[in-house]
Amino acid sequence: MLIDPTMLVPQGPWWLVLGQAVGVYLLVDFISGIIHWSEDRYGSETTPLIGNAIRKNILHHHRPRHITRITLWEAASPTIFISLSIFGLGTLLGFFGWQLLLLMLLGMNVNTVHRWAHSTPRELPWFIRTLHRLRLIQTPKHHAIHHGLPRVTHYCAFTNWLNPVLEKIRFWRGAEWCIAALTGIRPREDDSLPGVGQTPQWIIDLDKEFRVSARERGSAET
Numbered sequence: 001m002l003i004d005p006t007m008l009v010p011q012g013p014w015w016l017v018l019g020q021a022v023g024v025y026l027l028v029d030f031i032s033g034i035i036h037w038s039e040d041r042y043g044s045e046t047t048p049l050i051g052n053a054i055r056k057n058i059l060h061h062h063r064p065r066h067i068t069r070i071t072l073w074e075a076a077s078p079t080i081f082i083s084l085s086i087f088g089l090g091t092l093l094g095f096f097g098w099q100l101l102l103l104m105l106l107g108m109n110v111n112t113v114h115r116w117a118h119s120t121p122r123e124l125p126w127f128i129r130t131l132h133r134l135r136l137i138q139t140p141k142h143h144a145i146h147h148g149l150p151r152v153t154h155y156c157a158f159t160n161w162l163n164p165v166l167e168k169i170r171f172w173r174g175a176e177w178c179i180a181a182l183t184g185i186r187p188r189e190d191d192s193l194p195g196v197g198q199t200p201q202w203i204i205d206l207d208k209e210f211r212v213s214a215r216e217r218g219s220a221e222t
């Protein structure tokens, strides 16, 4: 049978269940890195299906704090839909079980964790600051490495644990080398880097919109 609800209950010795749970936690981090890297390095705003996601990444590199100014639903919904899709696909492929459910539940929170990594301590409740202190979710300091220069490292956005390993083995550069060797396609230049390009006009227009709405909020409060 494809779907057996009893498979949603972890079974077996505790150390095996714990080991699998840690594996799922790191897999969520790895999947977040793969998706983030592919959107940062390939395609463009006009690429069919994923162009809108790439546009959000371009905006995020130009305006990293924008993610804290939109609603939680706007920030979190992309990873919620991706996680639901992975759960559906995994079920069809015969991976239904507690591990797949955990993957979906953790995965749904990737962009929320990312938003917290761009928030100041004053903007976060104490329990999120505790999760940062315990290094159970990615910390602002760790995520800031991705937004530094040259902005082509530390793509995983859920924990602090996988990025150093992937950078050590030069995973992303190796993947880019393989893609270039097999297809001739080279990564996209990041126009948020100094000297590479200018801020796109649509981002400047968005800045104006946000300034106007902030002013309107301010005058409504007074």
Ligand SMILES: [Zn+2]
Pocket (backbone or CB within 6 Å): 036, 040, 057, 061, 146
């Ligand atoms: Zn990025």
Ligand SMILES: [Zn+2]
Pocket (backbone or CB within 6 Å): 060, 064, 114, 118, 143, 147
């Ligand atoms: Zn970020």
